[in-house]
Amino acid sequence: MAANRRPTLADVAREVGVSAKTVSRVLNEDGPASAETREQVLAAVAKLGFQPNLMARNIRVGGPDTTIGLVVPDLGNPFFGAVARSIEDTVRDRGLTLLMGSSADDPDRERALTDKFLSRRVSILLVVPSVGADHSHLKTHRATGLPVVFIDRPGVGLAADSVVSSNRTGAHDGVAHLIAHGHRRIGFVGDLPVKLYTRRERFAGYRDALERAGLPYDRSLVTNAHDQQGASAATSRLLGLADPPTALFAGNNIVALGIVAELARSRRKDVAVVSFDDVPLAEALEPALTVVAQAPEEIGRTAATTALSRLDGDRSRARTITVPTRLIVRGSGERPAPELQRA
């Protein structure tokens, strides 16, 4: 039960009777080595179960480590799960390993995570910025060549690349779709906090659509929710108004779940719904859920390739890349307004 030390290069060298450098050469296919030496070394490596210490190697070689740091609000949110998978797929053949953490949208936790990643000398930093976070502390790192890419929302206080969805036009399109089907009172259920970038942009798209259609903006139709239960409650509140909305626009996937659940619970089939971001089983609902779909895989891939090209020396100006959304018509967004109001 001895907690034995892991074997080192020197242990392997001793086993074979050569110098550590020779072992290093064989393993890294650096410099020459006689066939016999090579064979003996490999045998000893297998026998001892030697695995090179990547941290020691990195210390010596200098430069960034072969890791990539990723901060998301919540590992359990399917949207960020899909983004993370896509990032991993993209960087795999570069041999990069993923360091991940959830910020819970807390700037302090985000900072703690990025600091840890920086202390580990990650080669790339990918961050979904939390509300209220400031990223000016990353300036020095950017200057020394660390690629930083913001995902889903732009960063604050730092000129770095970001990859976001077409939130404003996407939301506009979804709301315009409802208007096209005769709705004049359209509720908006957004995320919290209201300062959240995606919430602001999507809300702006909502107002754009109203304005272009010449519809009045009614503040009482706008509400917010932090989670699925909150969205259900918000839905119920909206529908209980004296002059309730005939359609609802969901500001994100979690909110959509809450709205749909509440409508099912109260057996309200007459309320039209369009959601920003797709959800599983959207097609199996009755009616199926019309959504403005995001492309998490493309977002992740774009963020990763952008970061990699920076790593490879791309010094062009920081870009904001907008990944288009797509309206998927399935039924819930096409329920007609119960009565077309007279002008």
Add this chain to the structure above:
Amino acid sequence: MAANRRPTLADVAREVGVSAKTVSRVLNEDGPASAETREQVLAAVAKLGFQPNLMARNIRVGGPDTTIGLVVPDLGNPFFGAVARSIEDTVRDRGLTLLMGSSADDPDRERALTDKFLSRRVSILLVVPSVGADHSHLKTHRATGLPVVFIDRPGVGLAADSVVSSNRTGAHDGVAHLIAHGHRRIGFVGDLPVKLYTRRERFAGYRDALERAGLPYDRSLVTNAHDQQGASAATSRLLGLADPPTALFAGNNIVALGIVAELARSRRKDVAVVSFDDVPLAEALEPALTVVAQAPEEIGRTAATTALSRLDGDRSRARTITVPTRLIVRGSGERPAPELQRA
């Protein structure tokens, strides 16, 4: 635009005019330091933006790094996303950082990931074993004190802890529920490959339930699917049989999505369904989806706490911890069989 070196302990020391060790002492609150020195050091640290190199520190200190390695089949699967979040929550206050990777259920990729993690000297290894993977190569590491915990499925060739759902009894309960509602021909749509541990266990539970009820086992009612589309196809195939099932049991969450989608598409309201593993919006379906719910948060937490207690010196025998599942009755599992067959 100079790609400047990151500041080191020596840089800070030079700035203040003390030795590197003194700076180290201040930062680690090791040994004594005069108030003045401390203040000067902290000022210099802030000025230079010094962040200790965790890799260098670890080299010197020896022992495992403050990272934890986690291998899952797919970062994008909500089940594993929930498990990962729960693990992170559990280890956060120990200061551990998560190293993650997707194996795609490929033993080679799993091995590549674990090898990378081991080369990084993770303090804990958490693995969802791939089908066909062998874990005997981890014996040495276990012997040197590395905690290894398998999640969702037991490992092969290594006596280590594992945390799994009560697959067999859970599946039994779900199928028995269908039987109790009069169904005698119950289709089973499992995952692929059929050798997958969870698939085998759940299938065994299915057969248990049939046997206890004295129902015949009909091989033509058993099918499998790799993804949602495959599950839809399998569903359609089963329902097209000459003597089709009146109820379906879904072997996992992805399969459930496929079954529900296909039933919605073909407007089959008469087929009863119970799913192993819960899905979002299950309550909003019509009828709502009856499930055998797993507890991913509890699975993650249990795996993490087990590993931490091993890290803290627990040398007791390896355990297999079974996290109970729970039948959630919502409607789809209670649709009665169309006609009760005569005995």
Add this chain to the structure above:
DNA sequence: TTGTAGGCGTTATCAA
């Protein structure tokens, strides 16, 4: 083809 010396950034040890 192989080995030696030295250093990466940090901390342990011992001395001052």
Add this chain to the structure above:
DNA sequence: TTGATAACGCCTACAA
């Protein structure tokens, strides 16, 4: 209270 020296495991540079 502080510092010099050595060492962690590995690689670079140079020499043999």
